[in-house]
Amino acid sequence: MVRLPLVWAQRTNATALLGYHRLTPSISSAAAAARGPDMDEILRRTVAAVPAYETREKPLSPAVFEAQTREFVCFYRGLAAARRPAFLTRLATEYGADHDRVAELCGRVAEAQSRGLGALLQAEDRLRHSLTPRYKFLIGHISRLEDGVKFIVDLRADVLQCLSSKSADSPEIREMNGILKTLLSNWFSIGFLNLERVTWQSSCELLQKISEYEAVHPVRNWTDIKRRVGPYRRCYVFTHCAMPREPLVVLHVALSDDISNNIQAIVRQGPSPETTEDVNKITAAIFYSISSTQPGLQGVELGNYLIKQVVKELQAEFPHMNQFSSLSPIPGFTKWLVGIISDQIKEGTSKRIFTQTEYKEIQGINEGSVLETLKRLLTTNEWVRSDKFVRVLELPFMRLCAWYLYGEKHRGGALNPVANFHLQNGAVMWRLNWLADTSTRGISSSSGMMVNYRYFLEDTNQNSVQYLRTRHIEASEQILSLVAQFQKISKL
Template identity: 35%
Template structure:
């Protein structure tokens, strides 16, 4: 009987998943290190050959066959209740730990194991929204990766034009904020008045985990266009008094939620302060990626505000197609949109009472101050469609960072400058306000 190519592919996929399951069970049963390493290598090789459907079947297997045994857990709970001591507690801890955690540790014995496990978590995160049953598997991987990628194992490296080409190529690929348009553009971003730093891990020596691009300038930058201008004049770095962090890009989807950015910014600031004595101001020029969507979602409320009808008319006119959404608002909307942006950043919240905007959460948690909101700061189609062309300066005052961080984490306070607070107060919104900590 002749089988169709599609049926042969299905059979081959199921055979691979079955073989991978056998290897994983054998790996957990093996006690010899050389044999374990060989099994781990073969298992990772089989995983690399799986397509999306095969991965989904393997993830099902991880969730089903490598979870804690409920009966064993209940017996351990009963034993601890009957005799709460160190021995029964250790037995309970062993019972509740999913076998897949030990499986992941053993898979990590193979060359390239860490990179593959990072990739596996990335593959799970990509489908997690529609597969909540995989959340325990994702949590187990995240638990281990947080340990393996803690700050003690990570090194900061400066990236310049002498960095190996295969690493530079990845900067072009991973840049997530302002697209790098080829090698000439990258060379400009690594010029004398620019700095680029990245975190690396010894298990992924050629893979940046996160990188930041810095412009050395005079004064607080209010627009990204001059920073990215191909015809700009390169400044002597010793003349700079300000370091502008204008792009921060996470590089590994499988490490999403494992934060490196707070360490990165503080360490880069320390490096720059040591290298360039005149640089005393450290700030970002950041997008407001959730602002335009928030405006669209709150159109009815906006029409009730002073100047809101003009904003609503612009939103209605420029909805839909990308070409329309990239139409820059006119200067007559400057004041109402700046006020609405301040309100959005300070008062729009998620269910956990944290700011709705992801970039704001990142910098405020790191201890920055919401310093200034800039009009027509990013006139690119992406900048207009996401942020109405607005960008924000988050100021990192190194002697205030820890205090601001503690206030945000422990009390939910958002530290802002007086000028931003004044903008936000102009908006009379029927929602409860966050507690603010205006800067003096």
Template identity: 40%
Template sequence: MNSTPEWIARSVSRLRTAAPAADTKAADKPARAVLDKTVTDVVPKTPQPRGTHERLQATLRRGQEALSPRALRRLLADLQEVVAPQVSEIEGGRRAQAVADWYAKAEPEERRDMWLLMCEQFAPDASRFKSARARYEAAAGTEEEGQAEISLRRALVSPRTRLLQRFAVFPQGMRFLVDLRAELLPQLKGDKRLLPLDAELEHLFSTWFDVAFLELRRLSWDSPASLLEKLIKYEAVHDIRSWADLKNRLDSDRRCYGFFHPRLPGEPLIFVEVALLDKMSSSITPLLDESAAPVDISRATTAIFYSISNTQTGLRGVSFGDSLIKHVVETLTAEFPRLRTFATLSPIPGLRPWLGKHAGAMLERLDDKRRAELGRAVGFEPPQATHLLAALDKAAELDARSPVRQVLLECAAYYLGRELPDGKPADPVARFHLGNGARVERLNWGGDPSAKGLKQSYGLMVNYLYDLKRLDKHRSLLAQGKVPMSGEIESLCRG
């Protein structure tokens, strides 16, 4: 026997198949609407997840909920005890550590329930905020304005803020919070209810990890082995292949510096690798050559930042790079007064995917003569985007006079110097350095011939120049939607 929902669905299907001619359709709309609504009503809907307010009042768990209502109430009570008004900071920290111990043993979905409690049960008091805001607006321009502002600020401090502050009290509390956010971040897109907790953590981290509380340290071959292992683990630009590779990067003509926080001892938050040279570097290969003889640092005039790596996913959105480069430049200048040039040798990780989408538009910028030259080079006239992209897969084989090579350089310059979605450079590395006040200085063909370099940018690398006297000017230009660049890059952008 067929079920009623299946019978209704089949009947509706037959009615639609045998629909009358166009002139009679209008008369059947009400009937079809009733049938469509009937089908919609009988098709099971995916239930919306219950919020913690509803779950705390329930007696049984539902569907995929991890913690039972009873366990959820118990966890909420433990969290509330952490921020109880009569509890001291030290005792609150001890209670927070007990919750962290539970968290360490919890399943991922149970941890998610704790995040939801922190979001929904420790939110600011909306009525208190509304009242404080009205008082502040009424007091504007009067002698009561200052006190009204204080009240407004206090109303904005949520119980969640105090809760997270208590977690930061116990010895491993900062590590716990940073790791918690690293685990939380991938879940935000799928569950917007978690956004308040992320925003609160990012705000607190921006204060707790302010550069005023960080220490710049040089890392050398004499550093503890546990710290050197962290460099190998966290290196994000050019993988460290071996201990010999690491030793080369810490040789006499190299420097490596990292920012450290007192609550995360032995853990670099970000580190930069520097090569001391007599000119701007155009290729990463000699810098990573373990057999190369060290440069005479007494003759060095140029510092090349060839790798900058953030190490803590949980600190995403907290910026260290600008301050790190400034501090490193000051440190290097004090040690090596002959240094005059500070630049990077950087990858262009977004170039290949960007060109895959915009190759056609870039071809349209070519005049007839250039398009014909390119067509002859790729074997198709007129050349299409697919022809150009196929030819670029063999970029390492192109000679200096190849039209394909010239087009790629122009595309890369345009990508770095003109592509500004939402007013910011499209390439993530460009966004970092240009935001710090650097300018796009030079493109380097075959700068990274590794498989990774070819996959990212057909082997191209770029130098960003840090002109210490023009950093503010460059930031100002970028804020106006103009990328600071050298004449060479400007010429390539024009094509």
């Protein structure tokens, strides 16, 4: 995380940066836990107070449950992280739908069919209400509070954490997650999102958050931030009216005259912040980083909408721009490759990885078992320090990576999550780039390789529909050639 110097903070608003902290309740966590009600009491006061069907049609003031709702929010924020799974489990289990009532009303719906349409619709309405978990009504009241939507987003992040833990996972928690995801998907639909461009003149608080949230290529210092929002660069965020100070997803774009094949040239060797842009040299937009900032919005479509909106903005600013591409990392490739090598060691063969010539070249560089040596070098990143290894491993690693992106599947789609994201958006798997990211993270995660997913605007909708329906991947000749070579060697 980057902490910017006082001189920079004083440029616009020192208080916003140096006093910056996450939004917290007015009562401290310790004080809330000490003075507030216990778990049983808070649930009884809030969730159990939800009116039954018979009273729900009476006029209810929004202020009726406001005090109890605020108390619930304060109590939950005061809970230690270790206690939250138990609280959420109780909330989901004891204050979900009344299953006995649902069974009873199902019978009444069947009986009402013989009494006319009016009776049937009323019975169905009662059943519909009984199927709604009581905690969902509480969530509705929380959403009306200031910062209530942010609280619900964070609450879902905790629910997702429960699902990742075997001890806290349960059918009730899974149901709660589905309900929260549906609500958030509706609340954060494209019509409610605001597109903002981040510049050096943006608030210090926003720039600070952009630096903290950058998950792909970490921001190093204040000069780095200034470069990423300066000339030949664009940074865009989506915000929501209910969370105006929180960027939801961040997209960094480099402007160039060609599609970049190396990330260091963008994030470390970019133009000086004092450079003047030459519009005539800008014909390509490279999306080199997209980061979701809210774990609670996992699975809610935001990134694809952001890319589409940004393309429209760039086309309006640069009408002659005709190239749109990502420069994407390949997370998980090195781990997958180490797994392949481990399998080959067990089987006592290397035919699925190297040609006979390549095998002999590697053996000539290092005595001993080729596969054992490669496994060790990949685990320690040492191979990249040897010019001989870099030269010999380029083609086999490119073949393997092409297959990993194109051929390895998860539920029919691309195994690699970044590939799956861009392919769903309608991009073409266009170019694999050798040693495009030589940072420690790039070598460890992707063996230094990156890939361009290119957006041909006239084809994106068709490509997207085709991928979602048939899982067919549109790929360039380079990718297909590497895949074919891999299949020939591995005899797949």
